[in-house]
Every structure is written in structure tokens, then in C-alpha cells.
Amino acid sequence: MEILLATVLLTPVLLALVMPLLGRFLGAKVGWVALLAPVVSCAAVIKMYGLPLAERLPVNWEWVPSLGVNLTFMPDGLSLLYGLIVSGVGVLVVFYAACYLDDDHYRDHGKFYCYLLLFMAAMLGTVMASNLLMLFVCWELTGLTSFLLIGFLHDKAESQRGARMALLTTGMTGLVLLAGVVLLRVIYGTYDLATILAHSGVPAGSETLLLMAFICCFIGIAGKSAQFPFHYWLPNAMAAPTPVSAYLHSATMVKLGVFLTARLLPVFNDLELWMPLLTGIGFGTFLLGAVLALLSQDLKGVLAYTTVAQLGFLIGYYGLHVQGVPVTWDALHVLNHVFYKACLFMVVGIIDHSTGTRDLRKLGGLWRKMPIVGTAALLALATFAGLPPTTGFLSKELLLADLFALWQSHGGFQALWPLAVLTVGSAINVAVAVRVLGAFFGKPTHAVEDHFHAPSIGLQLPPVLLGTATLVCGVFAAGFGRFTQSFGGSPGRVVGTTELHLWHGVTPELITSAIVVVAGLVLYFAVGRVRWNRAEVPVWLRFDLLFDKVADGVPYAARGFNRAMGFESPGSFLYVICGVMVLVPACFLIPRWSELTAQAGQWSMLPSEPEGWMRWVVVLLVGAAAVCAASWKRVIPQLFAVSIVGLGISFYYVLYQGPDLAITQMLVESATLLLVLLVVLRLKRDGADSTPLPTIGRIRGGLRLAVSAGAGLLLGGGVLVFQQTPSPELDRAGDYYLAHSEAYAKGTNVVNTTVIDYRGFDTMFELMVLVIASLGCLGLLARRRTSGLRGRFGTGETDLFPVPNDFILRMIVVLGFVPLNLFAGYIFLRGHNLPGGGFPAGLISALSLILLSFVLGVHGVRKVVRVNPIGIAIAGVFLALAAALFPALVQGLPILHHFHVYVAGFYLGGAFWFDLGVYLAVVGTSLKIILPLMKSVHGLPGFVEEEEARFASLHCEPIDLQRPKTAGGRKEGR
């Protein structure tokens, strides 16, 4: 059993994988290789069918046992019936496709058969699966592969539209099905179908859940089987090549909904909604599909709508189940539809192939051209119309008999209206059949005469086989009936015992059938062919147009939403970000306001010692400077206010007992000031943005104030909360550092030993961040030359900010250079034990060089520092890295392990080298950021020439936010 099942499922998958490769060599002939898969699968299914019932055991392969997802397969009657349909029709369709898809009109045959075989494997997996999740996965895989198949001719807009519609509709409804599956798991505690089906009746206490599960599953079913209101996707999926339509859209994929209805019937049929929902939607769709088929002009569209109708018929049939009409003959109904619909699709494919059109209005007289196809079509249409002696007649008679029986036993409206719908719908079907038959009779039209070329024998064979099947099975009704029953029962399916006969006397069913045929003919001839040709589907029934509007509307709506929220302009969007940042915590805090204030009342906020009041003084100064920075409009005062804030904070760090921080903060602040000043001066000189911006509205101004005030208050409040000493007191990592700094790191400045020893790993990466930032700056500057604004940014003849020719200033700076660097060395060396270290020392050195550049010019500095600053920075990083790796490489200790060396009482251990690396990296990166910027700001080209060869390609694009392609050209043109 396992081997058989593996053969059924894996042959198409394995063969599909080699298809693309083979397709490259074989072209259209690859179809004959692909034929192997359905033939093998079909043989295996027949073998399974031949096994006695006792030997058809479930197969269980473990997949995700922890989630209860196993590859469980249950080859019962229902699975085998559908397995036979999928693989059997698969044989015919692949055979047909191999003849249909020639090398002249189609490309990528390998891909086509790959998709087709994958689809077949997914279908077989769905029908055989006995695990609901497994079933769902395969179900969705059929949707995915059908998307690929519908969109196979992907350069046609029609294919794109159809494929999108099919995927979205079946995919979305598939997700609803998933919800249903999960609900079933919630109810029964398992995904295993056999266990779920073994339950009888509605489990107590979960009636509502079961109802929800039913509705969810039914939405999935309706989506897949194109039931109202999802019927729109099937006609549009007809953009697929005809073999695909014949396979997916008549015989297999759309039948999945019917299959699942049959599968889940025992689970849901005790629900009161079962009968009204299934019969209502099913028979309603039957009537709707019939009417739409009559109004369509495209042959494939007609067939698609009749398929929709027939699927409604089948689903409605299952809906009758509860009312004492046992589902006895579902296999017969399904097979009947498979026979004639696949046949008709293939016939339409042949017509399309031979005449180049599928438009009913342009076709006529085909009988004379291709009598064999005509015969097959005649048989299939007779089946469709339900004429004796075909299977269609049997199918319709059986359903009518069921409905009459229902009427007699229950009576009333619920039996009468399906009867009425069936009668009217069948009459319309007769009219549709006559319309389609019109393509074969009468005089050959111009389209037919001009384009006709005869179809090959191979192309005609599958439809003829199917057409013959309808006739043979109809004539030998008893045998056919026994065959449909021979698959054996499955849960919910009763095996019928009555013998079928083609002729069972003059019964109400027969009389109704006769009325139906006459009414259909009257309907067709009363209106007449000419007027039918003018018919079209009314706009209010074109759900596909509505779908397109929605599907196209979503991006538009999203765009509108984006615009409304200001996502497209960063300036406005920042308001949204900051606003959310404020509002979300506020929503949590405001309801607990009283609680918070009560808690805050217990805190003593004000300092008790004089040094605490000193902090208040600094805070007031810094706060005032910050408010000034925010409220002033002019850039240079703003810059100085920001600098005052920074310097004030360094005092604040002093008061917080952080001398290292204070030094570093002060130096960083100076460097930032210089850097920003360079840019500010250049902007002022060029008069950039000298025109005042339009004033912002009062609302926006208020919003800005509110958002920033709210953000400030939130953070301040948060700080107040976090300041409170937690109880019990935390075990601080810092205490460990304090206790062991002297012993392990041989240093007494614990902040410094923490940075370069205990937490050296952080610092190492921090240095890399520095180098990356400086390289980023370099990239921004080096590419400036290609921006097309060359003319105004200096050509090297003039320095926009000439070096001041002031002797005293120059002397002060030059004479100060050496002491400053000596001081830096002192700060560096003492850093291990006293406040100082690599960071501040590096910044002092860098600042001394920058000062030098202000009086000597950039070239003057480059005479002093002959190496490339980025080289210094990278050397620093490598030095730090080496100091970190040294213990690991030499002593076999973990990296960053301390090692201590004293040379003449002078500490030269790992920390020293690491700190030296920090020093070099800071010097290098600061210089590498400021000096090129200075050169560029001064309009000196030397930098560009120097760096361009090294870091930037000559042909890079400028940064351009709005017009990536055209802007450069436009600027050049000016």
C-alpha cells in the first residue's frame, strides 16, 4: 500500500523536477515524457482500486509530529474516485497537450509540464490526504500551481489578470478554510480526518464553534469551486492554454470544493445550516451559471459558466443529504461532468487551434470541416443537455427522482424550489447546448473558411474517447451504475444498491425531462440566433470588474493613506512617529495618573546637600541654552547655544563624579562645533536658504510644540521612575569592576579599565564604527565632483575661506601645537590610573591638528602629517585587535584576556596597547572626517583628485531623492 501510494504521489513530483531541463533539449516533445507520470499514477490508483476493501489501509508518515502534522493518507472510496479522475483525465490532458502545444506557437514547454505535473501531484495529495493540515497545504499548492498555469502566457494582459484573480480569490478563501481547519482542531483536538469523521453528531458544547468552522470551510469550498459570490474568477481563468482549462477548470481543481463537501459531510451535516446554505448557494449558482453561459459569446467563457453551474448542481446535491436523500449517486454525477466537460474544453481547444477564434458569433459550419470532432461535440453537448441515452440523462433523472422523492416525503417549499430551479436551469442548458452546436452547423463563416487548418489525429483522440464514454456509459447504465458504486463507501457516503436503468418507464422525471428539452428549444428559437449573438453579460453581474476595481483600488487607497499620513514626505512623517511615541505610553499612563502621583509624592526630589543645588544651577543654565537653541531662528546663535549645552553637560558630568566623561564631552563638543561651523559658514557664504520658508500653520506649530513637550515629559518622568533605588538593591556589575580593577587590570581608573579591559569587546567594535563613519563621510565627499555642479564649487584657483594672514594667531597656534600634543600624551599615559585615556588624548591631538589647519590651511597640515589619516585610524583598529588577540594567540588564553608587562616600572601591558589603538583610531577618524570636509568646503579640488582614484569610481551617480535619472541631465543642461 505504501509503495503504491508513494508511486501515485511521487512520480509526478520527480518527473516535474526534470521537466525544465528536458524541455530545453526536447522542446514540445517533452510532453511525451511527461505523459509517463499520469500513466504511472493512474495505473497505481487502479491497482489500489483493485485491492479488496480490507487491504486499503491508511498510510502514515511522520512529518511534524510535535504539531500533529503527519503525512497521513486514507485511500477510501472517495479518494480513489477522485484519484482516478485526476490521474485518468491527466493522461488524456497531457496527451492532448503534447499534441496541442507545438513549437511554433508556444515556448517553455519544460516549465509548462513541470507546473502541470506539480499541480497533479498537489491534487492527488489533496484527495488522498487524511490529515486536515496536509489537505490544506496541498489545497493551497493546487491554487499556487494553477496560478502559474493560468498565467503561463504571462506576457498577455489577459493572462495576468486571470491569474491574479484566480490566485487572490482561491488564496484568500483558502485562508478562511485554514481558519475552519484550525477550528476543527480546536473542537476535536486533532487534525486527523479519520478520527474527526469517526465522531458522530455535534460534540456537546461546541455547537457555535462547529457552525463557525462550517461557515469558514464553506467559504473555502465556494472559493475553490467558483460558487456565488466567487463565480467570477473561473471565466477569467480561461486565459490559460486550453489543456490547462480542460484539466483544472473542468475536471479537477474546481472539483476540489465538491470533494471537500463530500469529505466533511459527516462532520457538518447535522448542522441546521447545512441544507439551506448548500442548496441555496449551490442551486442558486446553478441557475446563475446557466443564465450567464447563455449570455456569453466566448466559447470558453460559455463552458466556464456551465462549469460554475454544474459545480453548483453538485454542491446543492450534497446539501439535500440531510433531508433523507442519501448521497448515493455523487460519483455518477461527478464522472458525468468530467466526461462531457473535459471533452467540450478539448473540442473548443481544437476549434481555437484550427480557426483562430473562439467567438460564437464568428463560428459556423465546422461539421463539414471536422466531422470527428463534431461527433464528439455532439455527444458531449447531448450529455450536457441531458438527452438520452447519455450519462447526462442518467444524472439529471436521478437528481429529479431524488427531488420528487423529497417532495413526496417532506413536501413544501424546500423541495419545490430546487425542483423549479433545476427545471429552469436545465432548460437554459439545453438552449446553451443548441447555441454551441450552432458553431458546427450552417454555412462556414469567413473566419472558418480563411483560417481553417485540419487538427491532427492525436488532438482529436482524447475528446472522442470522452465523448464515446458518455454514450457507452449511458447505454450500459446498469454497468456504469455498478462501477460508480464499486469504489466502496467512505464516511457519509452510502453505497447504493438499486440497479440503474436507462429506461424506467414513464415517470414524473421523464415527463419533466421532456418539458425541459422542449422549453430549452423554444427558448433558443423564440429569440433566435441573431439576437442571442447580441447578448452580453449585464454589467451588474460582472463581479470580475468589481474585483478588479477592488484589487486595483487597494494600492491606490494605500497610497492615499500614505499621503494623508504624510509618509511620503519625511518631514511630516516625523510628526507621526513622534506623536505615536508620545501617545502610546500616554494611553497607558493617563488612566493611572492618581496612582502615579501618589507614588511620586513619597519621593524626596530636592537635594539636601549644597552640591545638589550646584547641579540645579548647571541644569538651569543648560536648560535655558537648550530652549534658546530650539527657539532661535538663526543658525550661528543656534550653534553656539547647542555648544553651550554640550559644555554645560560636561560640568554636569563633573558634578556626577565622572571626570573622564567631562573631559571627553568637552573635547567632543569642541570638535562638533568646529565641524558644524565649517558647513554653516559655507552655507552662509553661498546664501543657501536665505529666503525664509513659508510660515507653518498654527495647528502644525501647536502640534510640534505639543509633541516635543510630551516627549520631553515622558522621558523625564521615566527617568524619575528609574532613578528610584530598587529594593532589594541590585547586584551591580560595577561593584565587581571596582573591587578587582587594581588586581586584574592593574589600573586604578575604573572607568578606563572598564572601557579598555573589561568591556574591550564593545570598544573594539566602537572603533570600527568610527572608521566606518569616517569612510562614509569620505564617500559622501569624494563623489561630489560628479554631481554636475562643478562650476560653482570652486576649481582650485581660489580658496573660498583663505587662511588668515595674522602672524600672532599663527604663532600662537603653531607654538601651541607641541605643548598640546605633549598634554595629550600625558592624558593618555595617566589614563589608566587617573581620569584621561585614549579617547580624550586622541581628541586633543586631533583638535590640535585641526586648529593648525585653520591657520595653515589643509595643505599645511598635510605637510605635518604625511600619512593618510585613514591609515592611522585603521592602524589603531588593528593595534587594538592585536592587543585583544595577543593573549589568545601567544598564551592560549581567551581573547581580551589581560596581560601585564612592566618595562622599567612603566606599564606596557595589553591595556596600554589597546588604549593606544583607541588613541590612533580617534585621531585618524577625526582628521579624516574634518580635513576632507574642510577642503571641500573651501572649494579646493585637491581632495577630490587625491581620493577619487582611491575610493570612488568616476562614474557614480549623485544622490538624488526625487529624480534618479533625469535630474543630473537637467542640471547639466542649464
Add this chain to the structure above:
Amino acid sequence: MTNQLEAAVLIAVLFGSGIFLCLSRRMLSMLFGFILISNAANLVLIAISGDPTAKSAATLAGHSPDALPPVDPLPQALILTAIVIGFAVAAYLTVLIYRLYTDRGTASVPTLFDPKAEPVVGGEDKS
């Protein structure tokens, strides 16, 4: 229990002013806002590291047993790193603004993102 209300006030003012500046339309103001916010972030770390009253710096040189207890060194080490990285980022932003200005001739957001406005090259028009 602690007496550091002033730290919370300072952080609130700095952060508020920083956000206010970041919501400005001029790039340089945004840069200033960024600098203020990064300072405020460093201050948060130190403000929640404990009350420094009656404590000494985390330097043990010449430390006698009866001296004041030192402050927690770890937050200070973190801030030290943060200050330098903040400098690197501020420097990058500065250069970015400069670069945008050289490409687009403007350093204010509305002109930069206005789809209708041509890139105005201020200096060229004046000269």
C-alpha cells in the same frame, strides 16, 4: 529616596528641545536636535546610575578605606563609548547635509522633497 529631580528636568528640556528641533524644516536644525537628543540619552544613563551625593569618582588612586564610596563606573564607561559614537554619527550627518546641499542647492526639507520645485541652485542664481 533620591534627590535628582534636576536630572529629570534637564533630560525633559533637552529631549523636548531636541524633538522640537528635529521637527523643523531646516536640516541644520535637525542636526542640532539630534545632538541635543544624543546628549539627553547619555544623561539618562548617568541620571539613573545613582545619586552622586557624598560619593567619589570611580578612581581608586590614593584611595583610603575611610574615603567616600566611589560611583558606579559601568554607566560611565558606557557613556564614554556613547559620546564618541554620537560624535561619529553627528559628523556623518553634518557631511550628509553638506553633500545634499552641494547636490541640491538647499538644506531645507520642503525644497528638497517638494516634487514641484526645481532644484534651486542659490549661488549660481546670485552670481
